[in-house]
Amino acid sequence: MAIALSAITMLVLIVLFIIKEGLPFIFKIGITDFLLSTDWEPAAGKYGIFPMIAGSLWVTLGAILVGVPLGLAGAVFLSEFIPQWAMKTIKPTIELLAGIPSVVYGFIGVMVLAPLIREYLGGPGLSIMAASIILGIMILPTVMSISIDSIKAVPNSYREGAFALGATHWQTIHMVVIPAARSGIIAGIILGLGRAIGETMAVIMVAGNAVKLPNSPLDSVRTLTANIALEMGYATGMHRQALFATGVVLLIIIMLLNYIAMTAIRDRGKKK
Amino acid sequence: MTVHPRYTQTIAIFVLTLLTVLTLAVLVFIIVFVFGKGLPYISYDFLFAKPEDMGRSGGIFPTLIGTVILPLFAIIIATPLGVGTAVYLTEYTRENRITRIIRFGADCLAGIPSIIFGLFGFIFFVTTLRMGWSIMSGSLTLVFMILPTIIRTSEEAIKAVPYSYREVSFSLGATLWQTVRKVVLPNALPGIVTGIMLSIGRSIGETAAVIFTAGSSLRMPHSIFDSIRTMSVHFYILAREGISNKNAYATAAVLIISILIINLISYWMMNMFIAKKTK
Known part of the structure; x- marks a missing residue:
């Protein structure tokens, strides 16, 4: 019983310590100043994380634009159009690739992708676009394998019903x-x-990390996570608290997303 | 104008095939690229010699030790906790408010990004508990990170043990604890080990949580309170600070090979487990 509570205890500990370090700072600076100011100069006592929030949003949006169409197309193709035995080798391969450490993806972004972007599209190379593509590839296995599972979970009778009405395979897929x-x-x-x-x-390595609001996908940005990791090494006092406050913002965003995901999964369970 | 469904079907299949091939090509490219650049530099000396000149030359032996030791300690601590939780959830209780809270905790923990674990580990283990940048702080932080995986996989494994096994054990007069220990856990073992292997794979690849808790010392550690550098951290530092691309590629190749081997073993075990259960 005591052991069973370990997970929730750990969660509480994490949330508690991050908040304890970060929240007083947010109130001291003022929530609006902290979230909406675009000046981040810890040395001058200016702590506005709006550029980082924008950076995280752009990069994540880009990752979704890259990762979701590819992941979904792959999932549909693999689960509907190829024989079972081929599926049985390809799906584990994709999941194995989910195990490649993020630093390796980042490095490939720096060595291969960034020079390509710099040469053919202009800009510094290390940019929103580079980060989006690398992150898109990184989330592919997640999107793909969960989509495959839920496509497989659709009862075959649905498909048979659609076929019986004279629908083609593709019509069946996108309508049913x-x-x-x-x-x-x-x-x-x-x-x-x-x-x-x-x-x-991975993002630190490919996004360029400039603290400013981006004007185009070819501009360099800094994300919330990068902001923490880049400055954690030498930050002290107020500056360190500011990084923990950044962590609080990140934690809240993630918790909200997880909550939505969990509700979506639970609803699926209920419907059946 | 409407296009005949048969043509849309042909176009759709073409596009889907194209996208899938593109996806697989990208993933294969990553592996081939890293191996192509890194494998030629891997040698006995590279693996087992000390690094020299900040990793510019020499080997990666201390980081190899770090990569083994950190996940090992984390597993030693996380396994009893995770399996204990799974046993409690499946054998000792029904679905109620407490189990919901426990599952909620585990699910949330699973979704927290590694940089948050890093921040927490730094403020809790390194600073508040005064462990400093050390193997101890690093492993304990990893425990927080891998616990949800171990709970989830152990729970699935325990649930997969047929109920009749338990009934036979009870009918022989065994207590619940005896049943759990001698019947349920041995039968769920392959599933539990799979979870452990997956966790090791994740710990090996982890950078953000480790660099702020275990530090990045390149010296050989003498105790668990010494700082250590893992292969992922070493690779990150080599690559980011442009110390040596050659050694960075070689380290990445060793890293990917270790993770692939570990993941392959866990897949193989999971399949064995499923095959046994469905027989």
Whole structure:
């Protein structure tokens, strides 16, 4: 019984300590100043994280634009159009790739992707676009494997019904199977979203980390996570508290997303 | 104008195939690229020699030790907690408010990004508990990170043990605890080990949570209160500070190989487990 409460105790500990370090700071600076000011100069006592919030949002949005179409297309193709035995080798392969450490993805972004963008599209290379593509690839396995599971969970009788009405395989998929698997697919996308917002090391390496509001996808940005990790090494006093306050904001965003994902998954369970 | 459904079908399948091939190509490219650049530099010396000049030359032996030791300690602590929780959830209670709270805790913990674990580990273990940047702080932080995986996989494994096994054990006069220990857990073992392997894989690849808690010292540690650098952290520092691309690629290759091996073993075990259960 005591052991069983370990997980929730740990969660409480984490939330408590992050909040204890970060929240007083937010109130001292003022919530609006902290969240909406665009000046981040810890040395001058200016702590506005709006550029980082914008950075996280842009990068995550980009990751979704890259990762979701690819992941969904892959999931539909793998679960509907290829034989079982091929599926049985490809799906584990994709999940194995989910195990590649984020630093490796980041490094590939720096070595391969950033030079390509710099050369053909302009800008510094290390940019929203580079980060979006790398994060999109990183969330692919998550989006794909959860979507595959929920597409597989659609009862075959649905498909048979559609076929019997004379629908083609594709009509069946986009009119029957995908709507039926929708909540599972959404849960997968939200989990991917959470992973993209929370990702740190890969983003530090490819996003360029400039503290300013971006004007184009080719501009460099700094995300909330990058802000914490970059300055944690040397921050002290107020500055360190500011980083914990950034952590509080990040934690709240992630908790909200997880809550939505969990509700989506639970609703799917209820419907059956 | 309406397009004949058969044509839309052809177009749809074409697009889907294209996107899937693109996805697989990207994923394969990553592996091939890193191996192509890194494998030629891996040698006995690279693995077992001390790094020199901040990792510019020499080997990666201390980081290899760090990569083994940190997840090992984390597993030693997290396994009893996680399996204990799973046993409690499945054998000792029904669905009620407490189990819901426990599951909620585990689910939330699973979704927290590693940088938050890093922040927490830094303020709690490194600063508040005065453990400093050490193997101890690093492992304890990893425990927080991997616990949800162990709980979830152990729970699934325990649930998969047929109920009749328990009934036979009870009918022989065994207590609940005896049943759990001698019947349920041995039968759920492969599933539990799979969860442990997955957790090891995740710990090995972790950077953000480790760098702020275990530090990044390149020296050989003498006790669990010494700072240590894992392979992922080493790779990150080599790559980010542009110390040595050659050694960075080689370290990445070793890192990916270790993780692939561990994940492959866990897949193999999971399949064995499922095959046994469905027989």
